[in-house]
Amino acid sequence: MLKGILLVIAAIGLLASLSGIVSLAVFTDADSIGSNTFTTGTIDLSSVPTTALVTFTAMAPGDSVQPNAGIVVTNDSTTLELRYAITSTTTEDVLAAALDLTIKTIDVEPTVACDAFDGTVLYTTGDLGSIAGINVVGNPAQGVQGGERVLAAGASETLCFRVELPLSATGPEGTTTTATFTFDSEQTKNNS
Numbered sequence: 001m002l003k004g005i006l007l008v009i010a011a012i013g014l015l016a017s018l019s020g021i022v023s024l025a026v027f028t029d030a031d032s033i034g035s036n037t038f039t040t041g042t043i044d045l046s047s048v049p050t051t052a053l054v055t056f057t058a059m060a061p062g063d064s065v066q067p068n069a070g071i072v073v074t075n076d077s078t079t080l081e082l083r084y085a086i087t088s089t090t091t092e093d094v095l096a097a098a099l100d101l102t103i104k105t106i107d108v109e110p111t112v113a114c115d116a117f118d119g120t121v122l123y124t125t126g127d128l129g130s131i132a133g134i135n136v137v138g139n140p141a142q143g144v145q146g147g148e149r150v151l152a153a154g155a156s157e158t159l160c161f162r163v164e165l166p167l168s169a170t171g172p173e174g175t176t177t178t179a180t181f182t183f184d185s186e187q188t189k190n191n192s
Contacts, residue, residue, distance in 0.1 A: 041077070041079035041080035041187070041189075042077045042079055042080060043075065043077045043080050043082040043185055043186070043187050044075065044076040044077045045073065045074070045075060045076070045082060045084055045151075045183055045185040046073075046074050046076050047071055047072065047073050047074070047183055048071065048072045048074075049071065053067060053071055053161060053181065054066065054067055054161050054162075054163055056163065059165045060165065061165050061166065061167050061168070061169040061170075062164075062165070062166070062167040063164065063165050064162055064163065064164030064165070065162070065163055065164070066114060066117055066160065066161060066162035066163070067114065067161065068112045068113065068114050068115045069112070069113055069114065070106065070113045070114040070158045070159055070160040070161065071158065071159050071161065071181075072156055072157070072158050073149070073151070073156060073157055073158075073159060073183065074151070074155070074156035075151035075152065075153055075154065075155055075156070075185075076154075077153045077154070078153050078154055079153055080153055080187050080188075080189055081150060081151065081152050081153060081187070081188045081189065082150070082151055082185045082186060082187055082188060083138070083144070083148040083149065083150045083151075083185065083186060083188050084137075084138070084148060084149050084151070084183050084184060084185040084186075085135060085137055085138030085139050085140040085145070085147070085148050085149075085183075085184050085185075086103070086135075086136050086137040086138070086181055086182065086183055086184075087133045087134065087135050087136065087140060087181070087182045087184065088101065088128060088129030088130075088133065088134050088136045088179050088180070088181055088182075089129055089130070089131065089132075089133040089134075089179070089180045089182065090128060090129035090130055090131060090177045090178065090179045090180075091131070091176075091177050091178045092131065092175065092176075092177045093130050093131055094171075094172045094175060095128075095172055095175040095176070095177040096127055096128045096129050096130055096131075096177045096179070097127045097128075097130070098165060098166075098169050098171065098172065099127070099128040099163055099164070099165055099177070100125040100126065100127070100128070100163070100164050100165075100166055101123060101125075101126055101127065101128045101129070101136060101161065101162070101163055102117075102121070102123065102124045102125055102126075102161070102162045102163075102164075103121075103122045103123040103124075103136060103137060103159055103160070103161055103162075104117060104118075104119035104120060104121050104122060104159070104160045104162075105119035105120040105122065105157065105158070105159065105160070106119050106157065106158040106159075106160065107119050107160070110158075113158045113160065114158070114160030114161075117160055117162060119160055122136075122137050122147075122149075122159070123136040123137055128163060128177070128179050129177075129179045129180075133182075135147075136181075137149060137159075140182075140184035142186060142191070143191060143192060144192055150188060
């Protein structure tokens with residue numbers, strides 16, 4: 001009986017080893033595709049000049065100032081288009097509300113970028129800014145808000161600024177305000 005059990009176990013072992021040999025005879029092949037590289041794009045907004053775009057000392061009603069060179073805004077990225085908005089923040093609200101800011105695109109036929117001041121109006125005769133900040137071109141909130149400027153990768157544009165104290169202004173006398181123009185940008189691709 002023991003001999004019969006051993007014989008059955010040996011037969012099962014032989015069948016198991018034969019089935020392993022049979023499975024080794026299956027043809028197989030593999031192929032791989034390497035170098036699948038992914039790189040994110042960039043946006044990089046710059047402006048020139050970087051400080052003191054427009055200044056005026058001892059303004060009187062009826063005075064205005066505009067730099068002939070304007071400000072050059074550039075998308076220094078080589079990969080992604082961007083849109084930008086401009087916010088003006090001032091150090092006080094009274095004089096800032098009395099001063100009128102106008103922003104236009106570069107002159108229609110520029111000899112000097114902004115000397116004729118006849119480009120397309122982007123912001124006109126609105127307050128220079130406020131302590132809380134005023135959106136003067138577009139809106140810096142994410143996504144399309146309306147009025148933002150779009151620059152392709154590597155593109156630039158010139159904006160012309162004019163600040164005036166209207167002849168109708170009755171004050172405030174002896175007041176100083178400083179405006180900071182903040183340019184906020186974001187990608188346009190997949191961001192509506």
